[in-house]
Amino acid sequence: MLTIMQWAQHCPLTLEFDTASEVSEELLYLKKKEGYVGKHSRQYRDFVFKEDDVLTLTYPKSGTHWMIEILSLIRTKGDPKWIQSVPIWDRSPWIEILNMYEALEAQEGPRLITSHLPIQLLPKSLFTSKAKVIHLIRNPKDVLVSGYFFSKVCSSFEQVASLQEHFERFLQGNVLCGSWFEHTQGWMSMRGKESYLMLHYEELKRDTRSTIEKICQFLGKTLEPEEMNSVLKHSSIQAMRDNKMSNYTLMDGSNFNLKNGPFLRKGVSGDWKNHLTVAQAEAFDRMFQEKMAGLPPELFPWD
Numbered sequence: 208m209l210t211i212m213q214w215a216q217h218c219p220l221t222l223e224f225d226t227a228s229e230v231s232e233e234l235l236y237l238k239k240k241e242g243y244v245g246k247h248s249r250q251y252r253d254f255v256f257k258e259d260d261v262l263t264l265t266y267p268k269s270g271t272h273w274m275i276e277i278l279s280l281i282r283t284k285g286d287p288k289w290i291q292s293v294p295i296w297d298r299s300p301w302i303e304i305l306n307m308y309e310a311l312e313a314q315e316g317p318r319l320i321t322s323h324l325p326i327q328l329l330p331k332s333l334f335t336s337k338a339k340v341i342h343l344i345r346n347p348k349d350v351l352v353s354g355y356f357f358s359k360v361c362s363s364f365e366q367v368a369s370l371q372e373h374f375e376r377f378l379q380g381n382v383l384c385g386s387w388f389e390h391t392q393g394w395m396s397m398r399g400k401e402s403y404l405m406l407h408y409e410e411l412k413r414d415t416r417s418t419i420e421k422i423c424q425f426l427g428k429t430l431e432p433e434e435m436n437s438v439l440k441h442s443s444i445q446a447m448r449d450n451k452m453s454n455y456t457l458m459d460g461s462n463f464n465l466k467n468g469p470f471l472r473k474g475v476s477g478d479w480k481n482h483l484t485v486a487q488a489e490a491f492d493r494m495f496q497e498k499m500a501g502l503p504p505e506l507f508p509w510d
């Protein structure tokens with residue numbers, strides 16, 4: 208029996224797997240994480256996804272919370288009462304966090320569920336159920352930069368001395384949730400399934416309305432024009448910064464330290480250009496070409 212993961216120190220979840228072969232190399236670093244506590248969670252593997260579940264699936268720092276806010280507002284047809292009264296992590300709990308997992312199990316459907324896990328660590332019922340998966344991806348250079356700043360705010364992230372150190376760890380997959388390249392390719396293997404929708408942060412940013420329409424179509428929902436306007440208004444980054452149920456001020460002082468930066472930082476595409484050197488960007492691009500060779504370039508519509 209091999210225990211491989213503790214998510215966060217304040218809400219420890221550990222998954223146990225029967226054989227080492229079930230553990231991808233890129234996740235092994237998690238075993239070394241300080242404060243690591245083994246805890247048997249075979250039950251997790253038996254979690255039953257239901258057909259009316261909607262799973263937001265992201266590599267960390269790809270726009271997860273934005274998507275949850277949008278899905279919450281679609282559910283209420285733009286009425287902000289729910290998002291303004293229930294914390295974002297209770298509206299769409301992370302399946303890999305133990306206390307949230309337990310809440311999810313007890314929850315009546317339809318459920319919003321979130322995960323940052325790579326595909327091989329999701330309970331198997333996901334792949335036989337009709338639960339819908341929204342896989343949001345983002346330019347990994349922006350993901351990298353966002354993660355660097357977030358590491359100063361959230362102690363679950365690897366504490367690093369410099370952006371260069373974070374850069375090297377990111378390319379090696381030696382960061383929370385492992386290699387972006389493998390995580391992304393893994394989930395992209397669901398392309399073509401009716402229950403899978405892949406979206407880009409950049410597309411959501413460039414044309415939020417059309418992307419929300421696409422989400423509604425995928426979910427079989429319709430919004431009246433004024434309901435759509437309300438979804439747009441209340442899921443804007445400024446509205447989320449002003450919403451204490453979404454800005455993590457309720458978590459400040461736990462493993463979040465908002466003195467070191469806001470939870471909702473810039474919320475733009477292309478911020479990597481302000482932080483990565485030309486040499487870093489070139490090294491990144493070489494790695495990208497190598498790792499993602501064979502996938503159509505239109506899957507990655509960013510510069």
Ligand SMILES: Nc1ncnc2c1ncn2[C@@H]1O[C@H](COP(=O)(O)OS(=O)(=O)O)[C@@H](OP(=O)(O)O)[C@H]1O
Nearest residue numbers: 267268269270271272273353443444471472473474
């Ligand atoms: N409404 C809205 N509009 C635009 N951008 C937004 C929005 N909400 C969150 N964000 C940006 O998403 C980044 C955080 O991603 P995640 O929510 O996936 O982070 S986490 O891993 O779940 O902690 C983080 O990106 P950076 O600003 O580049 O750090 C957030 O600012």
